[in-house]
Amino acid sequence: MSNITQLPVIAGHEITTDKYGRFNLNAIWRAAGSPEHKRPNQWVRLSETQELIKEAKSQTVNMQSEPLVTINGGRHSGTFSIDELAVSYAGWISARFQLQVNRVFIQHQTNKAKWRQSRNKLAFDTHGLTDALLLTRKGQGKETKAHVYMNEHRLINSVVMGEYKGIDRDILTDEQCRLMDELVLHDILLVGWGLTFQERKARLAEYRDALMPKLGRAS
DSSP states (O other): OOBTTSOOEETTEEOOBOTTOOEEHHHHHHHTTOOGGGOHHHHHTSHHHHHHHHHHHHHOSOTTSOSEEEEOSSTTOEEEEOHHHHHHHHHHHOHHHHHHHHHHHHHHHHHHHHHHHHHHHHHHHHHHHHHHHHHHHHHTTOOOOHHHHHHHHHHHHHHHHSSOSOOOGGGOBHHHHHHHHHHHHHHHHHHHTTOOHHHHHHHHHHHHHHHHHHHHHHO
16 A cells, blocks of 8 residues: 555665655665765755756745755754755766656655545545534434544544544555545445444444455555
């Protein structure tokens, strides 16, 4: 399963990012074999690089972050840059390495877009489950307090993750998002049919087991 939070990997090296999503050029350097004459700080000092940084800065939409920064000392030290500059740095190391990095980054962006689509659909359909609970319980003459919605979301979480608790769904993999979304849609039907909480729990577990092989093939 591919997690959106999973970082791109080049030659067995995970390319870490900072809080703005900028890639660690030191990690890219290590992936290239740590050539002494190709360190990130040497590349940054080049006049051509400074021109690139200047141009990238003029085109940066997010003015909260610079296109390239160097952090000295601490746990998160290193040189971090946006992906375009990272690919340019890889090209300075070698043309072959640039192609390798570019392919990995393109796949990473593709996976990211795929995850975002799945995550947005899950959020939208979860609102549908909330509406189904409200309308069904209203028809039964029951009041729907906050804990009812919370318990139902925890139920879905437990069927997918194995733990009955709230979770940050942004850490889910694409496959987990799609599985959870299918279960949410199925739960909307179960709620509408008037099944009890325990009955829904059992049905959802059965449906999960039936879905797993299909989702694995679709990944």
